Each structure stands twice: as C-alpha cells, then as structure tokens.
Amino acid sequence: MADIVLDGVSRVFGHGDKRFVALDKVSYTVADNEFVAVVGPSGCGKTTCMRMAAGLEFPTSGTCKVGGKIVDRPGPDRAVVFQQFALFPWKTVQQNIDFGLRSLNVPRSEAGDRIAASIKLMGLEGYEAAYPHQLSGGMQQRVAIARAYVLNPQVLLMDEPFGALDAQTRTVMQEELLRVGRINPRTVMFITHAVEEAVYLADRVIVMTRRPGRIKETIDVKPVRLAEKWDNYERIEDVMDLESFVHLRTRIWRLLREQHDPADH
C-alpha cells in the first residue's frame, strides 16, 4: 500500500511584507496504483507538492505522508523524474540506471538483470555505454524513466518530465509511459501544465490555482476512459479526437481560464 496523502499542507516563504503563500491548506490523496496529474499555471505550487512527497521540501504546516509515513527525507522508495532529466553527465546510461540499485544494495547479478529489463522496457538497447550528452532529449528522458523504474518504486513522482521535449518526441513518450504503466502500474503523481497530457495519462486530474496555491477542482478521468474504451486506441491522436476526451479537456481549460488574472499581463 503506497498512497500519497497531503493533509492541510501550506508552504509560506518570507516574513512580514514579503510573506508569500505558495500553498494554502492543500489536501489531496493519490491512492495506491492511481495515476494523478496535477495541472495549474506556473507558480501555483504544483511542483512544491511533488517535492514534498519526494522529501526535497517540507510543509510549513500540515503533513505529507507516503504509505502512511510522514515524509522526512528523500529515498529510493519514491523515485523522481525531473523536468531537466538530471542524469549524471559523467556516468554512462548503464551506470546512471545502476545508481539507485547500489543504494538498495541489490546483489550484483540481480542488478544486472534488472538494468537489462528496464533498458529493454524503455527501448534503450545498444545505448548502455553511451554518455547522456551523446543522446537526444527523448532518449535522455527514457534513461531518466528507466533509472526510476528499475528501483521498482512504490511511488513515481514526475515533474513535467516531457516539458523539455519537442512535440513529436513528447507524443511518443506519452504513449510509452501509458504502455509501461499498464505493464507495471504504480502510484504516480504527475506534474504538468499541458492539459491534453494530463487527460490522456491520468486517472484523475487535479486543477490548481495560484496566489495562493489551492485546489480548484478534481476531475475523474478514469470512469470516462473505461466507459468510452479509450484503451482500444493505439495512438494518442485518435484518443484526442474522441468527443469524451475533448469534453474533459475543454472543461479543464475553462477551469484554468477562469482564474486567469488580467492584472498579470
């Protein structure tokens, strides 16, 4: 059982006049093996939520629990995929994927098998000895995902993982993530500002507002996906053409537009 529970989480920066509330009493749960996408404008605190689950940041008040335990540090049970990949440039693909396995003291023979399996899963065969700078952005992100998946983590935290990719690569990666998720379902918190991506990938979409960061609404995608049999479609563009998809997408778009503050521009 590995759920993520944010309970009345606030995050405040600075004091007095410079006091800035990044998150204001945010509560939500990502259930075991559920894929939740969090969308919202820049500065709504969606990344902060993920970083709290990762143990890289901590709430000013409220609690963040993963698997029933208050998060007090980062750890390989909660694998993180960063927007800028954060692969170690001085390590090969193989060594990057191996990094977390060595923290877990996995026996070497088993580690070899697991690395090989995750390399196969992400379609990275033949690139084991390559350094990250020799790979394209899409390939680098595959390595970053393989590095997370190889740990067999209960929880996957992804911070706009496809934000730095070009449109075509992003589409391929989204399909891949869905494919891999079906083989190997995990509790996923997926941060993005791309509405289509959120609807396509997630069981549930949480829409956030900014200043202060709060939850605006939660949209259930899974019932629609199952009822309308989205999984029968191989390609993302076919799903995006479906009326049910368009309907959800537009609804989320409206929610985001409503909070658009003209004073910002």
Place this chain on the structure above:
Amino acid sequence: MGPALPTRQLVLLSAVGLAIFFGIWTGAAWLELAPRRFLPMPWDVIDRAFKLTETRFSGQTLQGHLVISVERYLRGFILAVLVGVPLGLLMGWYRWLDYIVTPVFDALRFVAPIAWVPFAALWFGTGIGGPTMIIFAGAFPPCLINAYRGARYVETRYIEAAQTLGASGLRVVREVLLPASLPSIIAGLRISAGAGWQSLIGAELIAANAGVGLMMVRGQAALDTSIVMVGMIAVGLIGLLIDVALRGAETWIKAKQGH
C-alpha cells in the same frame, strides 16, 4: 580575444617571441649593459648547462639536483592534493566541517609559504621533510579552495537526483560532488602546481642540502651567474612541463564529460 589562428602561425609566432627574448638578451650582454660575468651570453649558459650535466657542483650534477627537487616537489604536491581535494569536497557538503576548518584555514593561508621555512627546517630538517612542508604550504590552499567552491556550486538537480536515488552523504561527495567539480579541481591543481614549485625553489634558496635552488644560491655565492641562469631555465621548463600535463588532463576530462 580575436579569432583563432592556424597551428602553423601559432608555432611561428611563439618562435618569434623566443627569438626576440634571446635577441634582447644577446644584445644586452654584447653591449655589456652589465659586466659579462654578471650577464653571460646565452651560449655561455647553454655551454655551462652541458658541463653541469657532467661535473658535480655542490655535490650533484644538474640532473641530480633536478631529480632531488622534482622528487621533493612531487611528494609535497601529491600530499597537498590528497589532503586538500577530499577535505575541500567534504567541507562543501558537511556544513559543520566547513565551520571547523574555515577560520583556521583562512588565517593560515595568507602566510606566505616561504615564511614557514625556519619552522620547516627546524621541525622536519632540510632533507626531505622540510621542503615537503613548504611545497605543501604553497600547494594546499588552491587545492582546497577550488574543490570546496566546485562542490558548493554543483547544480542542485544532480544532488537532488542522487538523494532521491538513496545515496548517502559520502556517496554524494564521491559520485556527484567530485566528478561535477573536476573542472574546478583541475583548475585548482594548475594553480597549486605552480605555487608549489615556486615555493620549493624559494625554500631551497634559503635552506636545503641539495636541489636546484641550492645550486643557484651556491652559483651566486661563487659569482658564477651562468649557473644561476641554468637553474632559472631548468625551473621554468619544468614548471612549463607540469602545466602542459595538467592542461592535457583538463582537456581530456572536459571532452569526456561532453563540455
């Protein structure tokens, strides 16, 4: 800087620079701007260098003195690297260590290495120990400072990635801070190598039982300036060799990391 030039032109320009240098030297000696015995001709110095490789002066041939100096140098320099780089990296990660070391280090690093000569000679003698300590005093600060700065400026995302992958503090230091700081560390080694070499020769001028510095002081005492100049040239050439080697290492590491 302006555009890069082709290698052939660069070699030619370097040769021109050297030619001008020797031209001025020869001219000054020929005009006897200083008495000939104080400002010898270049070929007299070269001739003396060859003689020094055959006959002993102050107990050693030229190469004998050089081997002694280089050996001392390597001892002190390697010690400085082995202590300075790990300590700097650990200080960049463990805040408490930073607070313990920095006040002492900041106070001591402004003491010129040469100022340690009396103590070095008294504590460790003029053979191996004393000169090693002087080189260490010269070479240690740049090693530590550059490793420390390198570690402090490592991009947060690499550190966070390592932490979320379960790495311990020591593993972060060894597998993230060290490789990420290598360019900064190598730049520090280049400064450190120069500082150590200069300190050594300085120390040997004051207190040593052998070495290039001693050879130069004895040459001066004998009013034989060509010996002093042989020493200067040898010191300069070895310093250059050290720097070229480290620059090669720098290029190799940068290429490997894809910079």
